[in-house]
Amino acid sequence: MADKEMSQRQLRVAQEIRKVITQFIDRGEIHNLEGIDTLVTVTNVTVSPDLKYCTVWFITSNNEYLQEVLGGLQLAANFFRKQIGLKTSLRYVPEINFRVDKTFEEVDKIEKLLHHPHVAQDLK
Numbered sequence: 001m002a003d004k005e006m007s008q009r010q011l012r013v014a015q016e017i018r019k020v021i022t023q024f025i026d027r028g029e030i031h032n033l034e035g036i037d038t039l040v041t042v043t044n045v046t047v048s049p050d051l052k053y054c055t056v057w058f059i060t061s062n063n064e065y066l067q068e069v070l071g072g073l074q075l076a077a078n079f080f081r082k083q084i085g086l087k088t089s090l091r092y093v094p095e096i097n098f099r100v101d102k103t104f105e106e107v108d109k110i111e112k113l114l115h116h117p118h119v120a121q122d123l124k
Contacts, residue, residue, distance in 0.1 A: 006046065013090065014045040017054055020084050021045075021096075030079075032072030038062040040069055043101045047094060054094035057101040066100055073098040 006014065022042050024030055033040065039061035046055045060069050077096040085093040113119055 004049075007049070010047045010049065010051070013051055013088075013094075014047045014054070016088050016090075017047070017056070017084055017094070017096075018042055018045040020087050021056060021080055024080070024083065030072065030076050032075045033069065036065050036068050036072065038065045038069065040073075043103070051090070052092060052094055054096050056096060056098050058098060059101050059104060070098055070100060 025033070025040050025042070028034075040058055041060075042056060042058050044057040046057075047053070056073075058069070058073070060066055074097075077098070080096055081093045084090070
């Protein structure tokens with residue numbers, strides 16, 4: 001099934017959600033992430049067409065802590081929902097699900113493949 005492009009409303013809601021979540025992560029106000037020595041970056045936010053579900057994609061600067069960060073963020077999902085409800089004028093605050101963004105890993109994999117001697121030979 002092909003993914004449809006998000007509507008303007010979905011994009012605006014996703015942008016607001018990203019802004020709220022990023023502010024709390026950047027300020028270090030998520031207690032579940034205390035003691036984890038890594039930088040967390042929210043790369044993308046998608047919202048379902050009915051605005052009831054939201055997926056937040058993130059990466060970390062240290063992949064050793066990916067699962068710990070994922071668990072900490074997922075535990076903080078209800079805190080984020082409450083804060084989004086307070087800081088936005090949404091009628092319904094979407095349920096939040098966190099996912100690790102593997103896009104950069106795929107880019108690295110393709111880069112390595114393109115620079116492999118056998119592939120470089122074929123490209124010439």
